[in-house]
Amino acid sequence: MGIEVRSVYKRFGAFTAVNGVSVDIKDGEFFVMLGPSGCGKTTTLRMIAGLELPSDGQIKINGRDVTYEEPRHRDIAMAFQDYGLYPHLSVFQNIEFPLKVRKIAEGERRKKVHATAEKLGIAEYLNRKPGQISGGQRQRVSLARALVRNPRVFLMDEPLSNLDAKLRATMRTEIKKLVTSLGITTVYVTHDQIEAMSMADRIAVMRKGDMVQVATPLEIYDRPRTEFVADFIGSPPMNLFPAHFDRKKGIAASVQPFADSLSGEVADKASSFADAQGQFFVGVRPEHLLIVGDGAEGAASASVDFVEPLGQTTNVYVDCGGHKFIVVTDRTEARVGDVVGVLVAPGKSRLVAPN
């Protein structure tokens, strides 16, 4: 069941915000839509919520077609970036609001509000107005308001981006635990790759209205399909080496040893990643590159441009015949100006399609 999105489009005049997105979100899944601003992730979420109507396509929630249903008939809850609390109501009344609108008896309302407030650690603020509590507490109130009526689907639109970094990290784990324990299908929108990686069961990376890749966080990290995904996920991002595929000549890459490191099985798929001109990328994560002595077998020879020790790891910026890339290693003896060999860890080079 869960949520089915079928070839959904959203156009604002000549601008296409969402370009035929299709995805199945499973029951109880924590699904994250990740992408830079303007990629269509929030618009997609708002269409699932019913706050925007699709220009075309179909949306089903738990098997029911809700494409043109009003939000209140979808059995969803939502948390907003700016919390969307009712400023004229107390915290208690805010949490109570969805129950009151649904005409649930007062005694039961009070019981549920107290239980939910307890769970989210805001029981002591119930009498305050939203203006009198901190940002983190406001977000808890908005979560409580969303969860108080046990919705089937929980939508979250960048709920943590107005919080400071430390609070964000704790709220991240808390939300994930809470939602998982309740088994609610969750769609979470963010531009923060750490949030996406740490919380998601599956991530959809979006770009210019398209879902470029939908997969588990590790799959996305290990096998980014396109240049955009490779560049967006991971810090520092994946090293991409322009390559060219030709049926007769095979693979030619800007740093040839890395192309040669592709296993035969992987190399066979090159044609499916290459564009019409045969262009694609060989991608290697910085931590999958090893610094060895110059001239080692299968290694590319490169000069060290810059060394950035970070304590736990060290970023080494190297230059191989004009192609600059990054190697992440443990502590290293390499110094600026050294000529070193760079080797790909076995089986770690990937094929990446151009955008």
Add this chain to the structure above:
Amino acid sequence: MSSSITRRGSILSGIGYYALALMATAFFAFPIVWMTLSSLKSDADISAYPPRWVFAPTLESYRKLFTELNAMDALINSAFIVCLATLFAMIAGTLAAYGLARFDVKNKNFIAFEVLSIRMLPPMVSVIPLFIIAKQLGIFDTPWLLIAVYTLNGLPFVVWVMRVFIQEIPQSIEEAALIDGCSRFECFWRVTLPLLLPGLAATMVIIFMFAWNEFLLASILTSSEARTLPVIAASSIKAKAISWGLGSAAGVLMSLPIVVLVLLMQKYLVRGLTLGAVKG
């Protein structure tokens, strides 16, 4: 040492501010005080020179106002006309403003401008057409004509001001209500309206005052039955003499409802006149 100097300085500047505030208050309050005093003076006291500050107060002017000029009828007319016109303008205007602020209406800006254009027309230009229309509809010299005119007069102001107040309310608050189970109308009623109260109060006081004090249209579009207070007050000015006592009494009578209204709405007015009060 230096701290005592600055403390003395701040006391001095505090006194300065109070003095300035007192002067400003006196400047604005003087005409009102003078009018109120005049309304309680006898004709002889009013025309005395130098002005008399101590005199035997009399309600003679008020008596004349209610007996000779039928002020009671005019007061009832004014109250009925202005209250209904204000109510209609507030309801229609706020709903229109909500539509313009929140929905994807085609040619939205043109419609908003069109509404505003009613106010650009000099009232005098509309008098003759209004007179003819009223005659044909048989509503000349009835309250309904002025109710219609004042509603239309207040409408553009309500639409434009309330639109800004509504836009000030973050969309996400209304969206949260829609998701929490409200229909559009419930969302407006339970969430938007309570947040709009300061704006509504400020707007209402202003258009109430417009209509309450309106003279030109009232004097031309009524003859005897539907006469309002400003028309009555003006009749204290005769061709040969001005009846100061009567005029002052009418002035006091006209000002009272506004003063009461503003005092009642004071709490909202201050918040309403400083926009952005709704953000949590």
